[in-house]
Amino acid sequence: xxxxxxxxxxxxxxxxxxxxxxxxxxxxxxxxxxxxxxxxxxxxxxxxxxxxxxxxxxxxxxxxxxxxxxxxxxxxxxxx
Numbered sequence: 001x002x003x004x005x006x007x008x009x010x011x012x013x014x015x016x017x018x019x020x021x022x023x024x025x026x027x028x029x030x031x032x033x034x035x036x037x038x039x040x041x042x043x044x045x046x047x048x049x050x051x052x053x054x055x056x057x058x059x060x061x062x063x064x065x066x067x068x069x070x071x072x073x074x075x076x077x078x079x080x
Contacts, residue, residue: 001015002060003059003060004036005059007036008036016060017031017033020072023075026039026043044060050071
């Protein structure tokens with residue numbers, strides 16, 4: 001996911017979107033369409049905020065990717 005940013009598309013974006021959907025930060029409709037648009041940017045920002053960050057939702061840095069993944073694990077697996 002590292003390096004993804006708004007405007008990107010493809011399988012890596014769809015993977016990021018699946019994580020965000022499962023964590024409850026991105027609507028299931030239209031789902032993981034593989035397009036990193038404003039909705040995905042906002043969902044990343046929300047996931048990061050839930051982990052205590054005030055940083056934006058694009059681009060995906062190592063820290064941002066870790067925060068998204070941690071939010072996913074906490075929400076889906078209930079592990080903190």
